[in-house]
Structure formats: C-alpha cells, structure tokens
Amino acid sequence: MQxxxxxxxxxxxxxxxxxxxxxxxxxxxxxxxxKARKQTNKVNAFMLLAxxxxxxxxxxxxxxxxxxxxxxxxxxxxGILVDRMLYITIALTGVVFIITQxxxxxFSFKYQESDTRKPYYYPHNNKLEMIWTVIPAITLxxxxxxxxxxxxxxxxxxxxxxxxxxxxxxxxGWEFRYPGNDKVLxxxxxxxxxPEKNNPAGQLWDDKYNQDDIFVEQEMHLVVNKPVKLVINSxxxxxxxxxxxxxxxxxxxxxxxxxxWFTPRFTTKQMIEKTGKPDFVYEISCDQMCGKGHYxxxxxIVVETQEEFDAWLAxxxxxxxxxxxxxxxSVKKDSVISNVSATGAKTQMKMRN
Amino acid sequence: xxxxxxxxxxxxxxxAAHHDGHHGHHKQSFVSKYIFSQDHKTIAKQFLITGIVWAxxxxxxxxxxxxxxxxxxxxxxxxxTFFGNWAKGGQIQPEFYYxxxxxxxxxxxxxxxxxGLSGTFANFLIPLQIGARDMAAPFLNMLSYWFFFLASxxxxxxxxxxxxxxxxxxxxxPPLSALGQASSGSKLGMDLWxxxxxxxxxxSLLGGLNYITTILNQRTKGMSMTRLPLTVWALFFTAVxxxxxxxxxxxxxxxxxxxxxxxxxxxxxxxxxxxxILPNEGGSAILxxxxxxxxxxxEVYIILLPAMGMVSEILSVNSRKPIFGYMAxxxxxxxxxxxxxxxxxxxxxxxxLNPFLGSIFVLLTLLIAVPSAIKVFNWLxxxxxxxxxxxxxxxxxxxxxxxxxSGGLTGIFLGNSxxxxxLHDTMFVVAHFHIVMGVASFFGMFAGVYHWxxxxxxxxxxxxxxxxxxxxxxxxxxLIFWPMHYQxxxxxxxxxxxxxxxxSFNDFPELDKMITIVSIIVFAVQLMFVFNYIYSIFxxxxxTTQNPWGANTLEWTTPIRPGHGNWDGEIPEVHRWAYxxxxxxxxFIPQTEPIGENESKH
Numbered sequence: 004m005q006x007x008x009x010x011x012x013x014x015x016x017x018x019x020x021x022x023x024x025x026x027x028x029x030x031x032x033x034x035x036x037x038k039a040r041k042q043t044n045k046v047n048a049f050m051l052l053a054x055x056x057x058x059x060x061x062x063x064x065x066x067x068x069x070x071x072x073x074x075x076x077x078x079x080x081x082g083i084l085v086d087r088m089l090y091i092t093i094a095l096t097g098v099v100f101i102i103t104q105x106x107x108x109x110f111s112f113k114y115q116e117s118d119t120r121k122p123y124y125y126p127h128n129n130k131l132e133m134i135w136t137v138i139p140a141i142t143l144x145x146x147x148x149x150x151x152x153x154x155x156x157x158x159x160x161x162x163x164x165x166x167x168x169x170x171x172x173x174x175x176g177w178e179f180r181y182p183g184n185d186k187v188l189x190x191x192x193x194x195x196x197x198p199e200k201n202n203p204a205g206q207l208w209d210d211k212y213n214q215d216d217i218f219v220e221q222e223m224h225l226v227v228n229k230p231v232k233l234v235i236n237s238x239x240x241x242x243x244x245x246x247x248x249x250x251x252x253x254x255x256x257x258x259x260x261x262x263x264w265f266t267p268r269f270t271t272k273q274m275i276e277k278t279g280k281p282d283f284v285y286e287i288s289c290d291q292m293c294g295k296g297h298y299x300x301x302x303x304i305v306v307e308t309q310e311e312f313d314a315w316l317a318x319x320x321x322x323x324x325x326x327x328x329x330x331x332x333s334v335k336k337d338s339v340i341s342n343v344s345a346t347g348a349k350t351q352m353k354m355r356n
Numbered sequence: 357x358x359x360x361x362x363x364x365x366x367x368x369x370x371x372a373a374h375h376d377g378h379h380g381h382h383k384q385s386f387v388s389k390y391i392f393s394q395d396h397k398t399i400a401k402q403f404l405i406t407g408i409v410w411a412x413x414x415x416x417x418x419x420x421x422x423x424x425x426x427x428x429x430x431x432x433x434x435x436x437t438f439f440g441n442w443a444k445g446g447q448i449q450p451e452f453y454y455x456x457x458x459x460x461x462x463x464x465x466x467x468x469x470x471x472g473l474s475g476t477f478a479n480f481l482i483p484l485q486i487g488a489r490d491m492a493a494p495f496l497n498m499l500s501y502w503f504f505f506l507a508s509x510x511x512x513x514x515x516x517x518x519x520x521x522x523x524x525x526x527x528x529x530p531p532l533s534a535l536g537q538a539s540s541g542s543k544l545g546m547d548l549w550x551x552x553x554x555x556x557x558x559x560s561l562l563g564g565l566n567y568i569t570t571i572l573n574q575r576t577k578g579m580s581m582t583r584l585p586l587t588v589w590a591l592f593f594t595a596v597x598x599x600x601x602x603x604x605x606x607x608x609x610x611x612x613x614x615x616x617x618x619x620x621x622x623x624x625x626x627x628x629x630x631x632x633i634l635p636n637e638g639g640s641a642i643l644x645x646x647x648x649x650x651x652x653x654x655e656v657y658i659i660l661l662p663a664m665g666m667v668s669e670i671l672s673v674n675s676r677k678p679i680f681g682y683m684a685x686x687x688x689x690x691x692x693x694x695x696x697x698x699x700x701x702x703x704x705x706x707x708x709l710n711p712f713l714g715s716i717f718v719l720l721t722l723l724i725a726v727p728s729a730i731k732v733f734n735w736l737x738x739x740x741x742x743x744x745x746x747x748x749x750x751x752x753x754x755x756x757x758x759x760x761x762s763g764g765l766t767g768i769f770l771g772n773s774x775x776x777x778x779l780h781d782t783m784f785v786v787a788h789f790h791i792v793m794g795v796a797s798f799f800g801m802f803a804g805v806y807h808w809x810x811x812x813x814x815x816x817x818x819x820x821x822x823x824x825x826x827x828x829x830x831x832x833x834x835l836i837f838w839p840m841h842y843q844x845x846x847x848x849x850x851x852x853x854x855x856x857x858x859x860s861f862n863d864f865p866e867l868d869k870m871i872t873i874v875s876i877i878v879f880a881v882q883l884m885f886v887f888n889y890i891y892s893i894f895x896x897x898x899x900t901t902q903n904p905w906g907a908n909t910l911e912w913t914t915p916i917r918p919g920h921g922n923w924d925g926e927i928p929e930v931h932r933w934a935y936x937x938x939x940x941x942x943x944f945i946p947q948t949e950p951i952g953e954n955e956s957k958h
Contacts (some may be wrong), residue, residue, distance in 0.1 A: 006434045013880055020884070024820035028897060047746035047823065051754065058834065069842040072863040081777075088774045089845075096765040103732055103761045110739040111754055114675065115746065122677040122938040123741035131737070132684045132730065139729040143722045143768075150722075150772040151715045157774065158711035174538065174629070193626040194633055205628075235708075239629040240532040241641055243706065243781060247847025247860055250778040254707045256641050257531055258625025261708030286860045290781040290849040292525040294532060294539045295450040298852040 041116065048115035055108035059101070075248070076277060078285070078306075079265040082250035084153040091149055095142055161264035165230040168223060170287075171204065172235075172242030172255040175296030177287055180204055181217040183321060188234065189213025196238070201326035208323060218322040222303045223287070225267050226312045232264040242300065245290035248274070254291055267306045274306075384920075392502075394494035395920045399501050400480035401812060404805070406501075406508060407472020408886055414463035417456045419879050421853070424448040426872025428854045442520070453853040454523040455541055459515070461526025462549070464794065466556055467511070469659040471504050473801050474598075477662055478567045478591040480808065484911035485585050487576025487928060489921045492569040496562045503559035507552045514548035522549035525851065527652065530623040530644050534615045537629045547616065550609045557606045560598050567595040576910070578930035583947070585909050585934040586685055590665025593693040594658050600697070601654040608647030615639070642707055649700035657696040659793050661689065663800020664731065664760075667753040669934075670803050671735055673907045674750040675742025676943060678935035681734045688727030695724045705773040706780050714773050721771035728764050732757065743938075747905075748822030752803035755830045756796050762834075763792025766841065784844020787837045795833045802826075805889070810904050814917040815896030821888040825881055832878035836871050843867070908934050908946050 031039035077086050114120070169180040169188050182188045189212035196205035203220075206213045225231050235244055237255035244263075245252050253263040275283045287302030307315070324331040393399060423432060424447075431446035442452035479497065483490055491497045514521040523541025524533040528549065536543040571584070571592045584592075611622040615636075623644045624636035672679040679685060702721045705714050735757050744750065766788040769775050779785065802825070809817050848861045855861040903912040910930070914922050928948040936945040940956055 024818050027820045044746050073845040085778050106736045114742045116743050120743050122743040124938045126678045127681045132681050135733040139726050147722050150774045153774040196628045240538050252706045257627050288849050292851050
C-alpha cells in the first residue's frame, strides 16, 4: 500500500510539473519569447551563484558532520605515512577545488547575458596557457615525489626481525599459519588440501619446517610494536586483505603469493580506549569482490603484548600433530581411535570421487 | 557566395516546412528509412534511443540496490512480487545484489556511455560538422548499430536465465568469473556476458573505423584538420582509443571463454573451490587484469572525451565567445589519448604488482592531471567575459565542468599509490568514478541532447522541464556522491550490501538512507527527461529558424530537417575555424563565410 502511495504521489507530482512546464512555454510565447528567455536567464544565473555558496557551506557542513567517523589515529607505522600523504593531497587539491569552482560559478553569474555587454574576442594567450601548464606540473611533481618516497618505504623489504604470518583467503573466511619456533613456513601444495585429513592448508608433511607450523582460523594474533610480514594466498578466487585501521591492503591471488608488512602501534585494548568503542576489534575485510558472501568475509586481528601473544601461541598445537596423531606424544594412548576416524575420512573421500 | 548560400538554404527551409523529409532523394520504405537505415542521422537516433532504454534499465538496477544499502533491515514485498526467489521475503538476496551491481556497471559503462554516447553523437555530428553527406561506409555503420542491438538482446536474455546474469562485478575478474562452482552468476550468465561483449566489440570497431575514416577522408573543401570543431576532434580521439583498446579486451575475454569451457589455464592456478581441487596450474589471474584494464582505462576516456568535446562546443556557442586556446585543447586531447594507454596498472597497485612498476604508473597517472587542468582552465577562460545564455545545454555543460573538477581532483588521491593502499576498492573509488566519468559524462550527453535536439527532430525540448532536470540532477549528484567519499575514507569496502555485521563500517546508516532517497528522486527526474524527450519528438515547439543557437558550425547550414544526404544543393565550402564569435563586433561568423579583406587576425 505504501509503495502504491509513493508511486501515485510521484506520478501526480510529475503531471503537475509537466502541466506547469507546458503552460510556461505558452506564456513565454505570448509574452514574447526573447523577454521570457532573458528573465529565466537571470534566474538561472542567480541559482548558479546560490549553488556555489550553498554548495561550499554544504562541503563544510558535511565535513563537520562526518569527520569524526573517518580515519582516526592510524594504527600502524605505515598508516602514519598514508595519512600524511592524504593530508598533503587534501590541502593542495582543496585549494585548487575552491579556486576553480569559485571561478566557474562566479564567471557564470558575472558574465550572464546582458544587452549592454559585448563578449570579448579572446581566442588564446600563449603566456597564460604556459602558466597553467607549468603550475599544475610543478604541483603534481611535489605530489608524485612524496607519493613515491612513501610508497617505497611502505613496499620495501620487511625488517629481518619481523614475525611472519601466512594469510589465506577462501570463500568466505580467513586462515592463518604461524611458522612456529623455526620461523620458517613449511612448503605446501594445493592438491594436498584436505580438511578431512586435518590438512586444510595443504602442507607437505615430509618438509621438516612444517612440523611446528600452527594453523588457526578467523582470528590472527599480532604483537604490538613488532613488525609483521604477511604472506598472502588465496585458495579459490581473488580476495583482498583489507586492514582499514592499519591503512594496509593487499590482494590474495590464487597461485601468486603476495606480501605486505607493517608494525602495529596499539594493542586492541589501547584502541578500545582511543576509539571509545567497547566492542572495538581490528577487522580484516575482504576488499575484492569474491562471490555472494563477499560482504561478510570478516576476520579479526588481536594485537597484544609479547607475553599475551606467547601465552596464546603456547596453547596451540602444531597442525602436523593434529593431522598425524601417531606422532603426537600427548595422544599416544588413543591413537587407535584417531586412526579409525582418519580411515573413515579416507573412505568418505573415495566415495566423493 | 555566402549570400547565395543563404538564399538557397532559406528556400530549403520553406520547402522543408511544407514536406518534411522529402529532399529529392528517392522514396524510401518504412523499413529502409527507420529500421535498416543507412542514414547516419537515423542510426544516431537508434543508438540514442537504445541507449536511453538501457539507461532506464541500468538506473533502475541502481535504485534497487540502493534500497538494500539504505534499508538493509527492511522488507519490500513488491520486490518479491517482481523478482521471486531473487528477493525472497522482500529482501534482496546477495546473489541478486551482485547481479544488479554487475549489470548496472556493464550496462552504463558500455551500453549507455559508450554506445549510447559516442554511438549517438559520432554518428550524428561527424558528417554534419565536417560537411559530408554520410559516413564513409554507411552499410558498415548500419551493421555497427545492429551488432550493438544483438549484443543488447544477448545481455537482456542473460537476465532471465535461472542461474542469473554475470555477477562478478563489471570487471569480471577471474577466477571468480571463470568458475561456475564459485558463484551462480559465473555459470551460463557469464558465457552470455562474454558473447554479448564480443558482439559489442565488433559493433564498436565497425563504428570506430568508420568515424576515423570519415573524419580523415570526407571533410568538405576548406575543412582542414585544424578547422574542425573540437567535438569532431574529441570523437576522433575517442574512436582511436576504441579501435586500439577494444581488441585487447576481446582477446582477454576469449582466453576467459577458453578457461571456462575448454579446460585451459590462462588465468587459473592452485585452486580449491568448494572443497573441489581443480587440476589447473601455472596460469595467472593477474594477466586478465592487465588485459582488462588495457581497455578499461582508455574506456574511461572513451566515455569522457565525447562529453569534453561537446561541452567545449556548447560553452563557446552559448557564451558567444570563441573557445579559449583551441590548439591547447587539441593538444590536451591528444596528450590524454596517449596517456590513457599508459596508466592502466594504477587499477592494480595492490595486486602484488612490483613496487617499482607501481611508481612508474603513479608518475604517468598524475601526468594526466596536467592536460586535464589545461582543459578546465580553458573552459573557465571561455566563460570569462562572455555573454552567457543559460539554455539547458549550457547549464549541463557548466555542471560537467564542476563535476569534472571534483571527480578529477579525487583521481589525484587514487592515482597516488600511497593513498591508494588505503582507498583502493572502497566507497571512495565508487564516489570518484561516478562523479568524474558517470555523472559528468551524463551531463555532457544531456548537454548534447538539449543542444542538438532541434537538429535531430526539428523541434525543441521543453526548457522548463530541462531546467528542473538540471537542477535536481546537479544537486542530487553532489548529495549522493560527495558524502560517499567519507565512507571510503573510513575504509568501507565497495560491494558490501549489508554492513551490520561489522564493527568498523557500521557508522553511516543515516547517510546511506539519505543517499538512497536522493537517488530515487534523481532517477525519477531522469524519467521526466525521457518523457520530455519522447513528448518533444512529436509535440515539441517547432524550430522555425535554420540556426536557432546562432552557431558557426556546418550542421546549422543544413535544412531544418535534413534528409538523407544532409545538404540539398552542394556541400558548403569552409573558410575559417568554428569559433569566430564576437569577432570584429559581429555576434557570430559561420564557417562558410569567406575571410573578409579587413578582417582582423587572431
């Protein structure tokens, strides 16, 4: 019913507008088209000026309303550079924006048609054109200079002491792998991926570096003030590790691992205080269209102190031992049961094939 | 000579007023005149009307997904009535949402702003403004429209299949678009999308080659390249861009078709989708992005350049003053065309691209801002000390410049890879490209339609409706897209249909509602424009003078309703450039008038 009313109002409003528009055309013809045209010309010229003034006030108002909801303090060291570049750009383009928009609408208003004015025959002026080629070129050189300088800092090699975490995107969630004590991620091969065999990452068990790798899903833990290098993969389609608070982003491409590194500046607890949001968490958003669950492909990052991190990691069992319980000293006793369930999984696989 | 011309055309006018459409050419049947017509003017109208139909469909899609974005928790039973399972319980399902945005993008970028814009105005204006009776190859020109029509039929049909149309975004990145297991839209719908786009590329090539040939070979006597109106130059560069870049897209799509149906691995490697391990190894998903954006970026300028050309022309005519810096305008069009081919990887800064390569693309991308800035300053100087007539076309041209400034400046944010790390694939990008290539190009198109409607149909559009159309669209566009930048700065990713599950992105529900309401109003006003357009074809006020805007270009020397062949007698000769307004105390001097003995030089 509501929809019907809205449609009815729209149609009615349209009919009225149309009748007025048609009538105004007749009136114009009756009163002399030239005269009517000159009058609407004045109205439109004034409206353009009004648009400029109200528009600029609107830009200010919009900024006042929304500036509290954006950005916030960057939570990584690279984020500081990104924000600085952003503010430099806002300042420079802001000046250009105001000058050009004011000229555009002010000229339109000032030089509206008038019987007394003769338009000025002014086809070109090489000096002027030179000036406004060179000035933008210089301005842009500044922006390019800063931009590339920061870009190399951000995309340069990660420091040697960085911790490494492997991030893998899949429809529609995130998986993480920590290299364990040897600080090296073991080899993997996608054809080995098998959740049934407790090998969701496709690790190669005969690679000794794999024996202490720890696998977790959905929640990644990082250490505050310690650089971290993410090695990013995807299992199925292209995803993107989007970290709005850290101002970082990198695609996850199947078959082509990518990397990025940064240093978190604040723990999750500190951010709760800073933002005043009791439910604050660092979120990983998928920023590359990846299918019907794209909008809900969320992961969580917990940034904590080294002690908290160590305690968390100590509670995790390497995936090698989960997948090969017979190698696990702590579950020797019920290895028979595990073997049975593993065989069960195998039969399932066969049936599917 | 010019007096003789005037008398002649005066006679033609009187003649035309009595029998519309009969100009000494042989009689044509309905089919050859309106359907399989080889007359460039009719083909232009076919492109425009098909484009309008597509624009309504594409616009309607955006209203539907804006409903979801503004009111994610509300149910609209009417949607279930129309769309059944796609909107179960009156709520837009994710698959439906992604199909809508994909089709919205595809339709508006390719079918409306490429075919509808340059198809219309290149066909209509090139022969008329260079002084030719028709295109170089009228039959190919007709085929160009009908290939576009076929492409449209295939694309429309993909909307009605049970697995739905393509839904991986208009950029159709594989592996998502290559694997039916990954998304229902990547099943039959994607094949139809590829077939439709292949037909579209054929249409675009037939058209583009024709435009280039016509401009180079069919100019009338005296019409040297530097006397061409800027519209024609812009359409020329548009055609060059299309001819050089569309085949690359086609090649990319053919490889995609192979990957989908023949088991090749151009784009596929190391994939485990839905628990199924695929055999493909060694492909590169990024390869497709290179091929796609090698068209995709020039495409932005294919959309923008015709609008720039028409705006230059309309601003000059209606400020009664020559365009400022014709050669600089030309030079910047040329520079933009060259640079358009050298910046594609700025869409790929965060794909794992080599950072050194990234920095080269930053440099080249920001370089485009220089010719763009020159164009803006030249438009401003064209307005300066003019005597401006605010007909609807002028207003839309001024609106174009304003939007081009706003959207161009935010391009400097995104072209800078450092900032792009944060803003890439956020709502900031959506706001940026909608302003600069979406709305701005639409404004150029509207300006063109209002300006050349009298030449197309011998009638005027209602200007009161035109003013309402302009003001609502202008205010609405800024209300919709300006605050959207803030959502992007807050990091909200694009293509998120429901943000309630997030802590970081859930701060703007009020803003989303406002944007939805404004977009519905703006859409309604576009329907009013379409009504005005159709109504005016049949009932608009008749044009009674040959040159209603007092313009210099050749199309206004034809009869009010030119027949096939455009000029009744001989094609006029050209003696000067198109922008002698306000020269030597005269309001305007048509291009056909010989240079007087005492005329000042510029």
